[in-house]
Amino acid sequence: MRAVIARAGSPVVEVVDTPDREPGPGQVRIRVAAAAVNPVDSMVLEGAPVRFGLVPAREVFGLGWDVAGEVAGVGAGVTGFAVGDAVLGLRDRLDVRTGAQAEFVVLDADAVGPLPAGLDAIAAATIPLNGLTAWQGLELLDLAAGDTLVVTGAAGAVGGFTVELAAARGVRVVAVAGAADEDFLRGVGAEWFVARGPELADRIRAIVPGGADAALDAAMLGPDALDAVRGGGAFVALNAGAAPPALRGTRVHHVWVRADGARAAELAALADKGGLTLRVAGVIPLADAAEAYAPPTKGGLRGRWVLVP
CATH class of the missing domain: 3.40.50.720 (NAD(P)-binding Rossmann-like Domain)
Incomplete structure (x- = not known):
């Protein structure tokens, strides 16, 4: 599968082919429909997690925290999810080789929640983090x-x-x-x-x-x-x-954010009813992910870039 990564010492994100993963016990595999790009991704690209002692040094870090998509597999012991379910979730672990900016991502089941039928995956991907x-x-x-x-x-x-x-x-x-x-x-x-x-x-x-x-x-x-x-x-x-x-x-x-699929689902339901305003700055193909990491040409960014595989 394709995934967006940061390499130690490199200021440029890469889209690489990497081995796919199957869900382990208590995990859900998600086919990514949309993944947001956040300032924390740029911080990872700049080496902040290693510099501040949050994770050990390594060559490759996966990028992407927010995801919306559909369930593509469930691990042993997982209940409440089935293949094809529309979901959103948060990857809150720093020390991973692939993140949510990929074609597939594997998350713990409690980091994933159902996505309302009326909410677009691209907008929903801006919610979790x-x-x-x-x-x-x-x-x-x-x-x-x-x-x-x-x-x-x-x-x-x-x-x-x-x-x-x-x-x-x-x-x-x-x-x-x-x-x-x-x-x-x-x-x-x-x-x-x-x-x-x-x-x-x-x-x-x-x-x-x-x-x-x-x-x-x-x-x-x-x-x-x-x-x-x-x-x-x-x-x-x-x-x-x-x-x-x-x-x-x-x-x-x-506040150090923690994944919470049930709460993310509540926020998505609130957005679906018009109680939470979702802002998408634009949509970029996963293959062109580097465009989403370019500094704004003027002013601050309102909303999030969203990558789509």
Whole structure:
């Protein structure tokens, strides 16, 4: 089968022929219909997992976390899935030779969930990584209806999902992003909008006196975002390296996304009903995967490139 890989020391992704895999006990083999490209894939390409000691050095790493497709095989002990079922899932292991950007991928069964019949596989492939990160980040914050939440990087994939999911819970959201994204963010549930820039915390505190109850820092602003949170509030960073000190008694967490097929299925069902906005930047054939890794020519990318075999 064909798969997209990163080679140690090379800045260019490759599409290679590699041995196919059969599902082992407790696993599901998926025929890939669509696989999203995320910033974490570029980080793997740049060698970040090895550099930060997350995995041992090796020659080849598979790329791709998000997948939507259909079941092509089930391993021993797997129930609830049959060949031909439409599914989506998340590959959350770093140390693999092939990832979701391939013609087939094998995942643990609990990393896979059913895909609603009305949801297109290409759009669905943008859900698992970023949707689960947003959901799990909100779980760490443990907010109640009426609480206030600052979301930085709100126009990005994790940030956008966080705004929608929080607003659906009755949380009052302050969205932080570029000025051009204000209409979109208000449309998906943000009560307030603050343009990124200097004196961010002061401008947020002018809207929410005393500071917000919590922040999810998708833009990894660190102390600038923390300063917008009240004393004793909560803060979630997207990784440990971006987590600021727990000043003023703030509960500081970082979210390492974990695969959760059942929750991914809930997010897909929510999207199918119009409760979650899915954004696809464009569709690229798997053979041309390198195009999806090229830096944007201007501005930030809204949505995700999706590879199709």
